[in-house]
Amino acid sequence: MTATPPLPPEALDRLHAAVRLREGGAAEEACEKLLALSATYPEDPLIAYQTGWAHDVLGREGAAVPFYERALAGAEALDVEDRHGVYLGLGSTYRILGRYEEAVTTLEAGLVAHPGDGALTVFLAMARYNTGAHHEAMSALLALLAESSTDPGVHAFRKAIAYYAEDLDLVESDG
Template sequence: MPTTPTLPPEARARLDAAVRLRESGEAERARAELLALSAAHPADPLLAYQTAWVHDVLGHEAAAVPFYETALAGVGALGAEDRHGVYLGLGSTYRILGRYEEAVATLEAGLAAHPGDGALTVFLAMARHNTGAHREAMGALLALLAETSTDPGVRAFRKAIAYYAEDVDRVEG
């Protein structure tokens, strides 16, 4: 994870400690520390992302959104893994809050930045389903299944599944 240029070393050390707290199951303590750091460094994208993440862990999705949006505004300063997490976190949070169009737009941007990513594909399919784009959602899931499944039955019909992923409503005859 690259060092975020706007965060001084002491704040970075506190951020790292807060992440360890979250990872060890002490999300409330991590949240308190991250909120204090965010107040002092409101534009730092890595800090905003970690603050959003801890809110999601605690089930406070609505409170996570402004932090995710700050992280997204500075996403170019983040490493690839954190950029991926911002797109996935914000997109899935928008979706769970019923903000489906914003979820689709965010997850599409995430897939543009991380082509072929399975997790982004799945969450985008869910968001598309929520917007009524059922054919696109099912097609994306079928394509991912055909491409990545290790299930012997799916592997046996991989070519057919991939064929119908292109148009799940196709009728031959």
Template sequence: MSENTTGSAESAESRDGLLAEAVGLREAGRREEARERLVALSARWPRDAEVAYQTAWVHDTLGLEAEAVPYYERALAGEGLSDDDRRGALLGLGSTYRGLGRYEEAVTTLGDAAAEFPDDGALKTFLAMALYNTGRTHDAMELLLTLLAATSRDPEIAGYRPAIEEYAKDLHATM
């Protein structure tokens, strides 16, 4: 569990219960109510990475991307996120940067995340979109073609896997 401001067991139990209730509200589609509770929790536990991540997430689900950014940044600067939550926060922040037109920041965030979690196809997909937005279309296509060749279950694509992988390296090559 992440740090709280009082350090008491009672406060930690309170934090856990309040966080679970707020996440439950978000999952039940009561996102605005969840946002209000999570903002209050973030004020009460400002250095709690998990609370910050959940607060960022609910802002994103409401289309409040600009408001989500500082919470994502706080979550990633803190300690205590599980690997899944860290991956989710990196994806959320990177895709939010992209959605806000902050393409270079998106490429940096998603590139670092893809290096940290190399088996995550979603990170690579969002990175490819950000690369495209920065004009790095070759890098974007290489990433997507490599991902497609490695993950597609389509038998027609699988039959061309070696060719797709070769073209991914150099789209101008002829075979």
């Protein structure tokens, strides 16, 4: 795959303006601007990512997928934070669309690229739940809870929660 050429300054300015619109609550206007940019620069992964995100914000998950997929295909050109966002955006979008296996695959790849990430772990657990992998989903959530919770009650039982996360089906004999 050939590297995507850098965006000209004018295109970067338009991209940043559209992102500010989305962040400011003007998602529809942002989406329109991003679609225009995407038509001009269809291979740019950052524009594709931001266009997918704008569609997601508007509840247009089905329309977001091709943009996220295009962004993922060029993810090596993205910075770490944007790559993370692509994995999370595409994986969670697949999940909400009922494309559970694709969600699991995408979110697992995200965790390979971003080990230990809490958001990816949670969305992967939801996708695993949807595929019927309840044990794996619950174990991942318990491990994350034991590791990251600041709740005093959880903190007091952190070791036990982490232990059970390893083997939820463990039953101790009484003798």
